[in-house]
Every structure is written in structure tokens, then in C-alpha cells.
Amino acid sequence: MPPVLYLASQSPRRRQLLTQIGVTPELLLPDADEDAEALETERAGEAPRAYVERVTLNKLTAACARLARRGWPVAPVLCSDTTVALGSRILGKPTDEADALATLRQLSGHTHAVLTAVAVAVPAAAGWQQRLAVSVSHVRFAELPDDVLRAYVASGEPFGKAGAYAIQSSLAGWIPQIEGSYSGIMGLPLYETTQLLRDLGVHP
Numbered sequence: 001m002p003p004v005l006y007l008a009s010q011s012p013r014r015r016q017l018l019t020q021i022g023v024t025p026e027l028l029l030p031d032a033d034e035d036a037e038a039l040e041t042e043r044a045g046e047a048p049r050a051y052v053e054r055v056t057l058n059k060l061t062a063a064c065a066r067l068a069r070r071g072w073p074v075a076p077v078l079c080s081d082t083t084v085a086l087g088s089r090i091l092g093k094p095t096d097e098a099d100a101l102a103t104l105r106q107l108s109g110h111t112h113a114v115l116t117a118v119a120v121a122v123p124a125a126a127g128w129q130q131r132l133a134v135s136v137s138h139v140r141f142a143e144l145p146d147d148v149l150r151a152y153v154a155s156g157e158p159f160g161k162a163g164a165y166a167i168q169s170s171l172a173g174w175i176p177q178i179e180g181s182y183s184g185i186m187g188l189p190l191y192e193t194t195q196l197l198r199d200l201g202v203h204p
């Protein structure tokens with residue numbers, strides 16, 4: 001029997017969030033020789049929204065190709081990407097401790113945007129039907145003391161996270177205000193995801 005949904009994501013948070021809305025996905029993780037980072041390459045001058053949409057559709061296309069290559073049963077596929085933007089500047093995942101510290105210092109005392117795109121492909125008569133939605137949230141950080149930032153970076157928490165932080169971590173203690181979607185900031189906007197899955201007849 002094919003699964004209800006494949007989740008093409010290495011993020012344990014996305015799996016946890018999908019489970020929260022009653023979907024237990026089958027994981028469709030990249031093969032060892034796939035270059036997942038290449039799908040997230042930035043283009044000079046590209047706006048954050050265009051970037052997050054393009055990367056998410058890249059992930060989806062790669063996931064559908066993976067399914068076909070493996071000969072796994074055909075079923076709907078879901079992908080997502082989270083991008084942090086300070087104005088028009090994209091703040092990606094930190095490359096090392098210095099980069100994480102520099103990123104967090106830029107966020108300190110300011111409001112930034114968190115954009116999460118979610119895309120779903122469903123099997124159709126000719127290939128796949130694709131749909132995408134984007135959730136945009138705003139997060140305000142208080143002034144972050146340097147000793148707090150240094151300890152946070154030393155904890156390892158920033159790595160693998162867009163913008164070098166997680167809202168579901170201790171740094172939440174320095175966020176006086178968010179506007180938008182808490183689940184979207186974490187990595188999968190549950191309202192938009194539910195709407196897409198309902199529209200496509202995947203999940204009630």
C-alpha cells in the first residue's frame with residue numbers, strides 16, 4: 001500500500017509538526033550521493049520570497065525524481081524551506097561559530113522576517129501536479145547581550161538553522177514579539193499545509 005504522504009525532509013521538526021495535524025508521513029530522504037546543499041544556492045540579487053519558492057520547488061522536483069528512481073509506490077510528496085531575511089538580505093544557516101555569532105549580532109535589537117514555503121506534489125495523469133504556499137512571519141529580538149550569544153553559539157543550537165537560531169530554543173527568552181505563524185517559524189506552517197493537503201484531497 002502506498003503511504004498517505006512522503007515527507008522529503010531531513011528536519012525532525014517538520015516530521016513532528018506534520019504529526020501534530022494528524023499526518024504520519026513516510027520519510028523520503030536524499031541518497032548519499034545527492035547534493036542537498038546545491039538546491040539551496042543563492043543567486044545574486046534574488047529577493048527572499050523568490051528564493052524560498054525556488055528552493056522549495058527544487059527540493060520537490062528532486063524528491064519526485066528520487067521516488068521514481070527508487071521505484072517506490074507513487075504517493076503525494078511534501079517539501080518545505082525556511083529562510084530568514086533581514087530586509088532584502090538572506091541570512092542562511094551558519095557555516096561556523098564566527099558566522100553564527102555575526103548572524104545573531106545582526107538580528108539583535110531588530111525585527112526580521114521568516115519565510116517558510118511548503119510545496120506538495122500529487123500524482124496526476126501526466127506526471128505530477130504541484131502546489132506551493134508561503135507563510136511570512138516577523139520576529140523581533142530584544143538587544144542580545146554578547147555573553148548570551150556566545151553561550152548560545154557554544155551550545156551548538158544555531159547549526160542547521162536558518163538565521164542561526166530556533167524559536168523553540170532558549171533564545172525565545174529574548175523574543176518579545178512575533179507576528180505570523182509559530183509553526184511556520186519552526187519550519188512548517190500548519191495552516192497553509194492543512195489548506196494545501198485539503199485542496200489536493202490528501203488529508204481531511
Ligand SMILES: Cc1cn([C@H]2C[C@H](O)[C@@H](COP(=O)(O)OP(=O)(O)OP(=O)(O)O)O2)c(=O)[nH]c1=O
Nearest residue numbers: 009010011081082161162165166167185186187
Ligand atoms: C528560524 C528557525 C529555523 N528553524 C529550522 C527549520 C529548518 O530545519 C531549518 C532551515 O533549513 P531548511 O533548509 O528549511 O531545512 P533543513 O535543511 O533543516 O531540512 P530539509 O531541507 O531536508 O527539509 O531551520 C527552526 O527550527 N526554528 C526556527 O526558529
